[in-house]
Amino acid sequence: MLQNLTQIIQQVSKEKSLPKEMLIEAIEAAMLTAARKKYGHEREIEARYNEELGEVELFQFRTVVDEVANPFTEVTVNEAHELDPDATVGDSIGEKLDNKFLGRIAAQTAKQVIIQKVRDGERDVIYGEYKDRVGELITGIIRRVEKGNVIIDLGRTEAIMPPKEQVRTEEYRPGDRIQAYFLAIQKNTRGPSLVLSRKDKNFMTKLFEMEVPEIGEGIVEIKSAAREPGFRSKIAVYSRDHDVDPVGACVGMKGSRVQSVVQELRGEKIDIVNWDMDTAKFVCNAIAPAEVARVIINDKDKSMEIVVPDDQLSLAIGKRGQNVRLAAELTGWNIDIYSESKLDEMSKKAKKTLVDGLGVDEGTATILYSHAFRSPEEIATASADQLSQLPGLGEVRLQEIQEAAKAYVEKKRLEGFKEAIIEDGTTEKSLSIVRGIGPQTLELLASAGITLPSQVAQFSADELSQKTGIPEAKAQQIIDSCKEVVG
Numbered sequence: 001m002l003q004n005l006t007q008i009i010q011q012v013s014k015e016k017s018l019p020k021e022m023l024i025e026a027i028e029a030a031m032l033t034a035a036r037k038k039y040g041h042e043r044e045i046e047a048r049y050n051e052e053l054g055e056v057e058l059f060q061f062r063t064v065v066d067e068v069a070n071p072f073t074e075v076t077v078n079e080a081h082e083l084d085p086d087a088t089v090g091d092s093i094g095e096k097l098d099n100k101f102l103g104r105i106a107a108q109t110a111k112q113v114i115i116q117k118v119r120d121g122e123r124d125v126i127y128g129e130y131k132d133r134v135g136e137l138i139t140g141i142i143r144r145v146e147k148g149n150v151i152i153d154l155g156r157t158e159a160i161m162p163p164k165e166q167v168r169t170e171e172y173r174p175g176d177r178i179q180a181y182f183l184a185i186q187k188n189t190r191g192p193s194l195v196l197s198r199k200d201k202n203f204m205t206k207l208f209e210m211e212v213p214e215i216g217e218g219i220v221e222i223k224s225a226a227r228e229p230g231f232r233s234k235i236a237v238y239s240r241d242h243d244v245d246p247v248g249a250c251v252g253m254k255g256s257r258v259q260s261v262v263q264e265l266r267g268e269k270i271d272i273v274n275w276d277m278d279t280a281k282f283v284c285n286a287i288a289p290a291e292v293a294r295v296i297i298n299d300k301d302k303s304m305e306i307v308v309p310d311d312q313l314s315l316a317i318g319k320r321g322q323n324v325r326l327a328a329e330l331t332g333w334n335i336d337i338y339s340e341s342k343l344d345e346m347s348k349k350a351k352k353t354l355v356d357g358l359g360v361d362e363g364t365a366t367i368l369y370s371h372a373f374r375s376p377e378e379i380a381t382a383s384a385d386q387l388s389q390l391p392g393l394g395e396v397r398l399q400e401i402q403e404a405a406k407a408y409v410e411k412k413r414l415e416g417f418k419e420a421i422i423e424d425g426t427t428e429k430s431l432s433i434v435r436g437i438g439p440q441t442l443e444l445l446a447s448a449g450i451t452l453p454s455q456v457a458q459f460s461a462d463e464l465s466q467k468t469g470i471p472e473a474k475a476q477q478i479i480d481s482c483k484e485v486v487g
Helices: 005-016 020-039 077-083 103-133 201-211 246-251 253-264 279-286 310-317 319-331 340-358 362-370 376-380 384-388 395-416 439-447 453-457 461-468 472-486
Strands: 044-050 055-065 074-076 092-097 137-146 149-153 158-161 177-188 191-197 220-228 232-239 269-274 294-298 303-308 334-339 419-421 427-429
Touching: 005 020, 020 044, 020 055, 020 103, 055 077, 074 077, 077 092, 103 177, 103 191, 137 158, 137 191, 137 201, 149 177, 158 177, 177 201, 201 220, 201 232, 201 253, 220 246, 220 319, 232 246, 232 279, 232 319, 246 253, 246 269, 253 269, 269 279, 279 294, 279 303, 279 319, 303 310, 303 340, 310 319, 310 334, 310 340, 319 334, 319 461, 334 340, 340 362, 340 376, 340 395, 340 439, 376 395, 384 395, 439 461, 453 472, 461 472
Parallel strands: 055 074, 158 191, 232 269, 303 334
Antiparallel strands: 044 055, 055 092, 137 149, 137 177, 149 158, 177 191, 220 232, 294 303, 419 427
């Protein structure tokens, strides 16, 4: 059954793309397993493939001794001379075994070993073929959906797209051709597992690389990307050649290039903006299509306040805060958006608080406010280096102002322990005592109808950010603080 293997080995090697050496090794191992099952494990047996004969030969090796103690591993000098006249004590003599009498069970064992070795070899070949392709776009055919996982046929193997990597607005049907981003490859006992994604933002950037030759040539570079899969995305692009417009290159003639990407993303809206080294300009580009009136930068916590005309506020924020969230993700800055009238109102309130709470004049309050010190809380926690950057105020005066701010904060903290009355008659501590919540944040929460720590604690960071316009990172901090207060 196992003779004339040369033709079989060549055929399997070609069909499975497996090296002949690996197949020969597998067959030798299978025959050795079968031989030991037939003859026992005490014998020293080797299996060797004879390419000329097209079969695997079995050899039993025994050591030449004067007196035999174990007939399975030792042979006398006289018996050894029958095989090799020159044999002496201590030599190892090989004797060919008859492999025609291995039996059905032994042959079946050999077959199972060969099949398993071939499978292992196929897995290694597939892993070697795909391990360096992570990060590429891959096309396949959807075969089935199992427990929410989309199984995609890639030809020689299958890939999986788990639910967390699927776009919820898309429908995946067996038989459809699909393109996805090769996210990861995982090696396990069942073979390599290829994980694909249509949700990852790199899927969108790879589509642009494929559609825009200037990106492939290195003339245009995608600096950053932000995506809410199925709804809207933003990419920031930059050109190394002043004669090449990066946005125009990505849009293409009559929008042909961007439309190809939009079509593959099944209608997802894409904003393409110019990347700029000047952070303020970059943020203004990212917040488009809304117009920006002013930008107030706070370097110490990497945040910005974007001021827009009153009629541009809803456009700047976007539907359910989508535009500002994507802009923040694209730029890497926390962004707060205010209308001009709202900012003027907040400015007046904040300056009045500084004047009344710290006992400073309006000019000093204006200096503090214009340098991002909007409340006594911010002044109380500021470092000496941060305060020293304020113009026109000496070291002694700054120290007096900070001491007044600390006294103001302590007074408010004690007042904050006054309990708020809830509708059912019970009481709860006020939001004003919660760490990280200042006057501006209180106002944003109140405008959304949120007045108690227990209400804040019920939100996720994403939900609270959408409802109030508070940046998501700060929203998470506030939620954690409120949970501590609520207990």
